[in-house]
Amino acid sequence: MFTERIEIGLRIYNPLPYCGRGVVFAIHGEQDQASCQIMKGVISSGGRAMIDVVWEAGRESRGIPESLLRGSVQWKVETERPRADGDEIANLREAARRRESKEKQAREDRASAKRAGIERLRHAPEYAGLLQLSPENRNSLTTAAKNIRAELKRAFPGACFKVRSDRFSGGDSIDVSWIDGPTFKQVEAITSKYQDGHFDGMEDMYHHGDEAWNVVFGDAKYVHEQRRLSVSFLESVRAEMGYSAEQVPVESHNDGEGYIDSWSRGDNRNPCEQVQKAASERSA
Numbered sequence: 602m603f604t605e606r607i608e609i610g611l612r613i614y615n616p617l618p619y620c621g622r623g624v625v626f627a628i629h630g631e632q633d634q635a636s637c638q639i640m641k642g643v644i645s646s647g648g649r650a651m652i653d654v655v656w657e658a659g660r661e662s663r664g665i666p667e668s669l670l671r672g673s674v675q676w677k678v679e680t681e682r683p684r685a686d687g688d689e690i691a692n693l694r695e696a697a698r699r700r701e702s703k704e705k706q707a708r709e710d711r712a713s714a715k716r717a718g719i720e721r722l723r724h725a726p727e728y729a730g731l732l733q734l735s736p737e738n739r740n741s742l743t744t745a746a747k748n749i750r751a752e753l754k755r756a757f758p759g760a761c762f763k764v765r766s767d768r769f770s771g772g773d774s775i776d777v778s779w780i781d782g783p784t785f786k787q788v789e790a791i792t793s794k795y796q797d798g799h800f801d802g803m804e805d806m807y808h809h810g811d812e813a814w815n816v817v818f819g820d821a822k823y824v825h826e827q828r829r830l831s832v833s834f835l836e837s838v839r840a841e842m843g844y845s846a847e848q849v850p851v852e853s854h855n856d857g858e859g860y861i862d863s864w865s866r867g868d869n870r871n872p873c874e875q876v877q878k879a880a881s882e883r884s885a
Contacts, residue, residue: 602672603680604634610684613654613670614677620656624685624693627653632667639672655693659700711811718813730755733817742766742773745795745819749775752791757783772807772822779827780858781834781885788826796824830880835859838880848872 611625629651636647648667655661670676685693722728731748734741746766753762760782766775777792797820798809807822814820835851836859849872851859861873 602637602639603670603678605680606634607632607650607652607667607670607678608684610686610690612679612682612685614679615675617675619658619660620662621658622679623654623656623662624690625652626655626661626690626694627663629653629664630667634667634671637668637671639668643674645669645671645673655690655697657693659696661694661697715811715813715816719816722813722817728818731818734819741815741819742768742775742821743819745815745821746775748818749777749792749795749824753777753788756791757787762788766821774823774825775821776825776827778829780829781831782828783884784882785826785828787884788828792824792826795820797822828881829858831885832859834885835861835876835880838883839876842872842876842879844872844876849876 607625607628609625609628613623613625615621615623630649632650633648636649638646640646645666645668648671650667651663652665652667652670653661653663654665670678723733730751732738732744732751734744738744743766746764750762750764753760753764760779762777762779762782764775764777767773775792775795777788779788794812794814795818796810797815798807800807810820832851832853836846839846839849839851849861851861853859861877
């Protein structure tokens with residue numbers, strides 16, 4: 602734990618992406634180092650002062666608790682580096698102000714573009730057959746599911762799709778399934794725009810999108826696509842590729858869904874894998 606008095610110009614390091622190296626530029630309140638406690642390097646308590654830091658990356662953090670800066674595992678006071686003088690602090694703060702101004706302008710530009718996009722979509726003749734969200738219709742999930750059905754029916758009139766929506770404690774989802782018909786990628790090109798955002802496994806969090814399409818035509822937290830292949834379709838692909846039933850046995854599962862047992866047959870150069878891959882990449 603850092604036990605000395607915190608002063609303006611003191612250099613700080615934090616490994617978080619939006620931090621890095623920084624400098625203390627303001628202190629609010631009386632410091633009380635004796636009352637600061639850190640439990641397991643994470644939980645901080647005590648102290649009465651609040652610290653403002655400007656980062657070399659061009660951002661500012663305000664109101665950092667004294668106890669956090671003194672002893673948290675993510676914070677380090679770089680006593681080996683010389684204190685920053687007034688000119689350096691002023692330059693860092695000016696850089697932070699310029700960055701904030703630039704980011705504010707970018708946010709305003711995105712908001713303006715989004716409003717224009719929403720207005721265009723609401724009056725686009727090519728989407729006249731889709732349902733739109735409005736003060737009278739606020740059900741984004743149901744609207745998205747109905748629009749997916751409409752788009753798929755129009756794009757693939759000969760195929761039969763099941764589109765089911767569901768709500769759960771963490772959000773909602775739409776599941777799209779079909780047998781044979783168009784390829785997975787062909788369907789995904791239509792359905793993917795109805796998914797609100799994406800889950801980032803590295804950060805262990807869901808990032809919500811901000812697309813004009815979803816404001817107008819609805820969305821779900823997750824949209825899943827599942828294409829199943831029939832026995833007859835797999836057998837036709839197998840025949841076209843010149844393989845026999847002994848080389849590539851096609852089994853029937855459940856409601857006639859085709860299945861090729863290639864798990865124990867080796868790498869993707871074997872006939873089973875080749876037929877399975879070819880069937881998945883072509884429409885029926």
